[in-house]
Amino acid sequence: MGRLFGTDGVRGVANADLTAELALGLSVAAAHVLAEAGTFEGHRPTAVVGRDPRASGEFLEAAVVAGLASAGVDVLRVGVLPTPAVAYLTGALGADLGVMLSASHNAMPDNGVKFFARGGHKLADELEDRIETVYEQHRTGEPWARPTGGGVGRVTDYAEGFDRYVAHLIAVLPNRLDGLKVVLDEAHGAASRVSPEAFARAGAEVITIGADPDGLNINDGCGSTHLDLLKAAVVEHGADLGIAHDGDADRCLAVDATGAEVDGDQILAVLALAMREAGQLRKDTVVGTVMSNLGFKIAMEREGIQLVQTAVGDRYVLESMKAEGYALGGEQSGHVIVLDHATTGDGTLTGLMLAARVAATGRTLAELAGVMQRLPQLLINVPDVDKSRVGTSPELAAAVAEAERELGFTGRVLLRQSGTEPLVRVMVEAADIDQARAVAERLADVVKSALG
Structure with missing residues (x-):
């Protein structure tokens, strides 16, 4: 077994x-x-x-x-x-x-x-x-x-669990959300009652989509993995922002007033600055993963905040946070952990804290998220190869070194084996999407020939 x-x-x-x-x-x-x-x-x-x-x-x-x-x-x-x-x-x-x-x-x-x-x-x-x-x-x-x-x-x-949890969420917010109009996409999932109730109690005007679970429609074309409905709803209703959860609401992605996506890296950047301002960002450090966008790392360095990177997976982020006493960590996918208030990723809490920052500063979410510029990031999955040799192939190592020389300080390369499938994932970041695509496709071909 x-x-x-x-x-x-x-x-x-x-x-x-x-x-x-x-x-x-x-x-x-x-x-x-x-x-x-x-x-x-x-x-x-x-x-x-x-x-x-x-x-x-x-x-x-x-x-x-x-x-x-x-x-x-x-x-x-x-x-x-x-x-x-x-x-x-x-x-x-x-x-x-x-x-x-x-x-x-x-x-x-x-x-x-x-x-x-x-x-x-x-x-x-x-x-x-x-x-x-x-x-x-x-x-x-x-x-x-x-x-x-x-x-x-x-x-x-x-x-009583429902009210006790909602009361906890409201109690840890730094400020109310009065004056904000927020669209919530609940993915027809576990937060379909909790999240709208929490945002409403915090003072926001709430519009919900994807909040009618029937047992069969969870994550079906909605939620954090399908943002098109939320983007359209935010623009249609003239909302200040939109929040999307997944089926069990441990994730949060956002949409600004123009309908542009705000991913987990950008949310972490906004919250890191807010928590440092409040004296809550212990050791001036935030924890991400090796998949965190290079633009996030550049932004944190510019702001004087250290980025610690772990293997992919929120459990590894949490392990690092607990071991070193860090207060904030997460993933690009929207798993955000605020360790003083939660022991795991909490999508509703993350959304509330993001909205609270918008309300407190009077700035738009687009302005706040603009603290970092996402560099184009291209991911290619190469199937049916011997993923165990990704770190030992001389041919592959030479190709990666050549790609890194080409990208210089404006990009990076990451090759890693899938934890669940016979795949090698090739990720390339660059200032230009065409360059990222060309380098990624070239490396994918080398992976096929070297490990196939």
Whole structure:
């Protein structure tokens, strides 16, 4: 059996890859592993369980709740809420673990299971590995230890989770949003109620699109992976800005009043300056990934802010932030982590903080985002090659060195192997898009010949 856990939980086609049996078994295994690790410390454990609105989430939630309760864990079922809400409530309620059922920005047939440890933090790799091992041992015949009588877990619906999370979002805002008109695209996802409520309570005039989930339409032509509807709505309504989330609302991308996209790098740049001004940007440092646009790095250097870059994936950004005590980090895709207020990417919080900066400064989002100039960035995926040799091929190394000499200080080259597919990703940035395309295509040809 291959590794079940990816970079963001266990994910696959619901009822095919991710079955009720698998969800139940993983939940029981997680309870046993956390008990062995001393997480429960002799007390009766509690779990927070939430989901996005996918139809498959209904039976998968039932399986997870059944698994946890059968292992002696009391369950607080919070219903449809964003991933960061489940993480927040896990910490705020003193729960021992949290479980979110979502496949984030994936299409509706997929679903996923994400686990959070006490405090609302993602599980360490070694705990995920141990959960897989224990699950596999049971699947192949080793019986569970099962409580009976009063030892089984009790299940309670915790409807207060919605208001408690929204109140948290409002409480951490630096200022109100009165006078702003904002369009919100909720991707027919988990934030369809939360985000409009939070923006309205903060004082904004709110227009919503993509906020009518039916269990089947999540991420369908809308949300952070499909911005055209939001761009049109912002211009049509004369809004100050637009905010787009993905299915579980751990991402945020934005659109300015002209309909131009504001990506995760630009959002990070705006928030970094705002937090430094407020004395909240610890060590004057922001964390990004190796995919952060070179324009972001140039802008931060100009502003006297250090950029620390990690491997691609919000979990690596978070690891760096926690290890070094940094306050702000994120990815170009819109995963933004404000560690003083969230333990994971929180799209609603990010959108609120971005809008708060617009309201506080009286400047347009386009003006604020103009602190950085995005350099043209071209990405080519080269399939069916031996990706393991991307770092050892002399022919490829020579081609990269030649490309870097050609680009000089105005561009860069990044080659990396895909974590999930037999692909090598070729990324080239340059001041001119035609130059970026020419260099990327040339390198892609070398990858094919050298690694094919």
